[in-house]
Amino acid sequence: MLRLTFLGTASSRPTVSRNVSSLALKREGRLFLLDCGEGTQRQMMRYGVGFSLDDILITHLHSDHYLGLAGLLRTMSLQGREQPLRIWAPPGAGETLRALRDLGGDRLAFDASVHELQAGEAVEGEGFRVEAFATEHTRRSLGYALIEDARPGRFDVAAALALGVPEGPLFGRLHRGENVDLEDGRRVDPAELVGPPRAGRKVVYTGDTCPSRETVRISRGADLLVHEATFTEHESVRARETGHSTAAGAARIAREAGVRRLVLTHVSARYAERPGQLLEEARTVFPGAELARDGWSARVPFGDAEPGDPDP
Incomplete structure (x- = not known):
């Protein structure tokens, strides 16, 4: 099973219908949290994600992507959590995140270690890895790609x-x-009796970024690309100035990388009343584009799934 749950899909600040950035990614029994904007812990409860996290991966140190960390850690501590938790972030982010972790006075009831990742390094799992890659924003930032190992061929x-x-x-x-x-x-x-090895699945999350060659590289053939789409093309100058993407820009990345599925997120409050503008723009370039909303859950099947295969 590989499933994403969008906990926050707004950019910069929350709106009535969208919280700021956070995404839960679950593979089998392992749960990752990608970014942790303010209010994430309530979103996790609201949408049934639960707090059995192993790893939290922060893309960059803009407040809408990490300020929820202090409250989440304190809540888990009050609930009696004992198992360790790892927090991953770009180079230079460790000091800030350790200070945020330690807010609140009393020590946490569990170990929450902070680790800095370089682009190209990975958090390893059984049969997969979560690889960090460089993105292009106004401060040092990473995206993350969950990449599964190859699977055995089909058994006849x-x-x-x-x-x-x-x-x-x-x-x-x-x-x-x-x-x-x-x-x-x-x-x-x-x-x-056994056919050639089959590719595992790949899910890519960009965090905040301008369209970049590195995103194209890491996303080649991905089953799902979650790409920020803060603006429409009418605001393309503003997008470049602030290190963000337009919906059409995200769609061009998806088309060039040959991804199977594109989901847009990080929606500016200026489109709160008409977020469909972003979707319409993206679909002129990548017809299958989708627009995430808070609480939306997306299952990622194997690209070569056939009728009768087990549901992943």
Whole structure:
């Protein structure tokens, strides 16, 4: 299972319908929080995300992306959390985040360590990694890409049965690449039954950025690109001055990178009444573009999923 829940989709300041930046990303039993604007802890409760976080990844030190961290950590401490938590951020952000972590007087009931990441470094997981990449904003910033390892090829059940392999544990051994000896003395090579390796999934979150070549590079073939779209093209000069993207600019990145799905976020308050302007603009470039809203949850299936495959 790989699922995103948008906790905050506004830029700079909250509006009536949108909180500031935060995104929950869950893969199997591991939960990541990408950015933590003010009020994130309430959004997590409101949308059923829960606080069983392993890692919080901050894209940059603009207040709408990290000020919610102090309250979230204090709440988890009051709830009796004991397991450690790791906070990741760009180079130079550690001192500020440690100071924010320590606000409130009493020590936290758990260890919350702060680590600085360079572009190209990754937070490792079982069967995947979350890789940091450089973005282009008005201060040092990172985006994050969850990249899964390659998966085994498809297992040909019909061919296995035809060879006389009984259903059960031997199927699993063959799929893992192990030779299997049958009762009649024959040895079955997994290469006879298992197709070529298949790509894992990739989800990219940009944080705040101008359109950049690095985003195109990391997003090549991504299953889902979550790209900021603070402005429309009418405000393109303002977008460049403030280190942000227009909806059309985000869509051009998605088209060039060949992503399967584009979701826009980080909506300026100037479009609070008509956020559809952003979506209309993006769809002129990338027809399948979508616009996130607070509380919206998106499942990420495998790109080669077929009817009858397990639901990821």
